[in-house]
Amino acid sequence: MRHILHIVTKDLRQAWPYGAAALAVLLVNTANFARVLATRGSEQAAALTVQLPLDWLLAITWALYYGVVLLGDTIPGTRQHWISRPLRWQSLLAAKLLLLPLFALPVAAAHLVQLSLRGFPLADHAGPVIANAFWLVFAGLLPVAALASLCRNLQQLALWILALAAGVLAVQQWDAALSTAIQGVVNDVTVAAVILACAGILLWQYATRRTAPARIATIVLALVIATLPHWPAALWRTFIHTKDSPTTLALSPPIEWNGDVLRVPFRTTHLSTKSRLKRNDWLVHISTREVATTDVRTVDGYEFVKAGDLELSTPSGFLTDHAAESVDVDITGEFTVFSEPSDQSIPSKGDRFLPGIGRCQTWVDKLQIIDCQSVLGAANRLEIVPLRKIGDQLNSQKSTAVALSGEQSPWGLVPQLHPIALLSGDLALSWSTETPNILLRTRTPIAHIQRSLQLRGVKLVDLLPQTKPRQPQENESSPLGDILNPPAPKPHSPIADYFSPHNAPAKAPQ
């Protein structure tokens, strides 16, 4: 351990200019991000403009810093001053990896500052935020470490990174990946494969210094991992699509029923024009019209896309299993099936939401999983659910059920990294003139979110003026209950400006 710390000290001392640059960029990035969250209008737009380049610069400077540290004791070759010395490869590798938690500390500090600025109590959120920072640094820099172990200098490292990135992008362009509810699994597998591959390369190189085979293995592994997202689609086409497989249809309450037409928002990836499906004990005959192209229609002010080509898949992570409760409705006769909207402004996996970005200024029809991996880790999951009417009543019970049926990545390999930025983004969602309401569900206590985002009261007053809030039961922990029974609003908040009359829903649902 003494030797490991000795190497760490040496590395930090030798690469301090790069470390200083990385810390400076982190500071600037944090300051700008705080400006993004705190401002509006043109000032915010200006801050947003530089945010992306700053993010890239941040990643590059930290990768450069770590690369310099690693290349201080290069692995390939036979002329390094250290390789014929009494220095164990395990100690050297441990010293290099020990830097990762050290690097994560300033990142975590920056995130904690962000969290604090947004009003989150640090005592409640420091743990997830720090864990998230460690994860980000680990997952981001481990590939750099693996590639650096194959290179003799920074130029080689840069070339390797660029070449591999180009190769992976080329492979990913080769075929569109199947976007399904298992996408989360695929992502988990991909991330796990990347980490395992990087760890394997690192161990192999430090233990054996057999660079040529390690380089070949790296290229092969990178290309194989890049194709991972395509495997489900390939398997689907090869083994499933050719069979007469039962159609899977996700029925998503709320359902609109006016006696003649049952409107069932749904999503499917494989549905023929005449399908028979059994779902939640419903035996449903679905008849859809032959429509060659996507048909957009407006119903009750909501824009739906009717998919005639029902092999449509949407990029958003749709819940396929959340309509578990029975619905006492006689479904007979002809009805119309609505697909999910294909509006690209609907948030999708990987999006990062910031107020004012405008990506979410549209309605959200049903439960959406916004599975972002973004800046901080204050919240683990954010789900946005419209509380729509069923019949003439707000079916809060059903909506709550929907909200609680969040799709979890089954293996949980990828932490759900939802930042305060994302929680700010739900404000952008709530500007929508067509969104009746949203429901936030996070592992963050809802009161904290409300306090932070100034949600309390505002939406309820604006959106449900005629509805008497349901009184929560004792010990009820429903997030909906928290929204319906918010504490008193703060006197003023700049975020509350988002709910100015021209942005608020023009008319509350009756």
Place this chain on the structure above:
Amino acid sequence: MSNHVITTTNLGMRYGRHTVLNGLNLEVPKGSVYALVGSNGAGKTTTLQILMNLLRGHTGAANVLGVDSRHLTVKEYARIGYVSEGQEMPDSMTVAEFLAFWRPFYPTWDNAREQELLQLLRLPLDRKLKHLSRGMRMKAALISSLSYRPELIVLDEPFSGLDPLIRDEFIEGLLAHADESTILISSHDLAEIESFSSHVGLLEDGHMAFSEETTTLTNRFREIEVRVELTALPPKLPATWVRAETASALVRFVETQWHPERTAQEIKEVFPTATDYQANAMPLRSIFVALAKAARKAA
């Protein structure tokens, strides 16, 4: 442990189709200063790198300090000082930082010896390695490899590209503080090696042409000049004579097994009309040039 610090047995190594080492047998006696010489591409650096476990030989075995070179551990490395030509150094470190970095890794590090070497080699402690000349960098590497009193010092072409003054200082530093060590040194600089090597081995085409004590080697080689009137050299000459040539009543050759009486007798038998002959001692450089040319001619 045997009396040899290093032994190799039928060591073979190839790069692709090119064979670099072909059944090399090397023995470096304990306490010796062993000079491994040979022409470019003879396999000197490859041999040393295999001994240091930087490369793996394809055949045969190498033993260093009683351990298979493929299984050298930090325990053995702490007893070995290795300095090679063109060694990659941590350029951003100063000399002081460089020495300070390695100090904790060697239990036998001797600060007094380090200071002596620094004074002897006149190395600026506060200068970064990247700002040092090639010779100064070699000195820094040498100090870092001698300060812990290694049992074995392996030097790969240490004099290459050094000016004479630096070279002298380097050798002085080496000899002054390596009295208890075994030194294996590969070099082209035969003149320098001759002055301090106790053993010498010639590596040729991947195998050891010969390996013996330096004094024995220089004692058995003589350049012979025979005064005799000849129109042509006799077709058959003793096998121990190489590079025989004649010009203006003078025959010149190299006797590889010099013995005053025996050689005189052979001269008398081959050149009955010879009036006189002279035997001149040869420096290592001349010996190897003669051998190399003879080998080329034979080939």
